[in-house]
Amino acid sequence: MPGIKDDREDSDGEEMDHDSGESDKSSTSCDSSEPPSDSDDSSEMDEEECERRRSECMENLMDLERQFTLLREQLYRERITQVDTKLSEVRSGRAQEYLQPLEQLQKNMRIRTEVAGILREFRLTNISNKFEAEEQASRQNYEVWGVLSGGVPESEKSLLWDSIQGELQEKVRRLEEDRNSVDLSADLWLVERNYGKPIRRGKVSEPGRRKPVTVSGPYIVYMLSDSDILEDWTAIKKALSVSKRKSDRIKFAFEIWHHGGGEVGYIILIPQWVTSNALRDCK
Structure with a gap:
């Protein structure tokens, strides 16, 4: 580089000046043995030499500062160039x-x-x-019968069947209880109508005189009051109704049909209860 070459030249010049200075010193030392008139001339020469060297050193220093400034600017430009190159590589993905x-x-x-x-x-x-x-x-849960049958789901059908059957059985049980109570009330009413007086529980009014009945042969006479006979007959009647209900179960038909609008109808067939009075049942 030109700056480095200048430094080398300056250093060579300084060495030459140093050698010349030494030669001057040796010459002055040799001349010191001369008379005192020459010593004044040598001192004046030394001052001039020092001034000259000082000026040369200042010039060299300024030259070095100038070279340092140039190198610093060059390094800055190189760093800027490297940063720009890296930035372009980053932007391009390289x-x-x-x-x-x-x-x-x-x-x-x-x-x-x-x-x-x-x-x-x-x-x-x-x-x-x-x-x-x-x-x-x-x-x-919702299995369908089929498109043509148009029925309701099987599980819903079974649940509906069970619920209706339970309701009907409950209604039948209540009707049985009502029928038994109605039969008892009808029996009491018939007895009251036959005897002409109201019958109280535990006490039955004495009937009028009846025509004695002639019985031939051996016979047994039961000495029971009418109230006891009525209570026994009521108990027998209830037992017969319960046994009849157990033997002859209620038969009912449950039919479901599908109308055009998707409506479901129910037909419930319940056997008609034939309620008769106590005397007819006894016969």
Whole structure:
């Protein structure tokens, strides 16, 4: 570089000046042995030499400062050029400082994408299994008879059948209880009408004189009051009704038909209870 060459030349010049100075000193030392008139001339020469050397050193210092400034500016320009080059490489995606982190990020992205895909498959499988389970449960709970029959679901039909059957059995039981109570009231009313007086529990009014009945042969006379006979007859009647209800169960028909508007109708056939008075039942 030109600055370095100048430094070398300056250093060579300084060495030459130093050698010349030494030669001057040796000459002055040799001349010191001369008479005192020459010593004054040598001192004046030394001052001039020092002034000359000082000026040369100042020039060399200024030259060095100028070279340092030039080198500093050159280094700054080179650094700016390197930074611009790196920036352009980063923007174009060719810088190593950018490619290595980018590769690591892409690797992490691939791993997360694979994990998300596997998780998505598992979730879809879970949702599909839940859907199939709900669909199967719905089919079991709401199994349809068919398009042509136009019926109601089988499970709903069975539930409806059970509920209606339970209600009918409860109504039949209540009707049986009402019939027994009505039969007892009818019996008491018939007895009151026959005897002409109201009958109280535990006490029966004495009937009028009856024509004695002639009985031939051996016979047994039961000495029971009318109230006891009526209570016994009522108990026998209840027992007969219970046994008849157990032997002859209630038969009812349940029919369902489908109308055009989707309406469902019910026909309930219940046997008609034939209530008769106590005397007819006894006969």
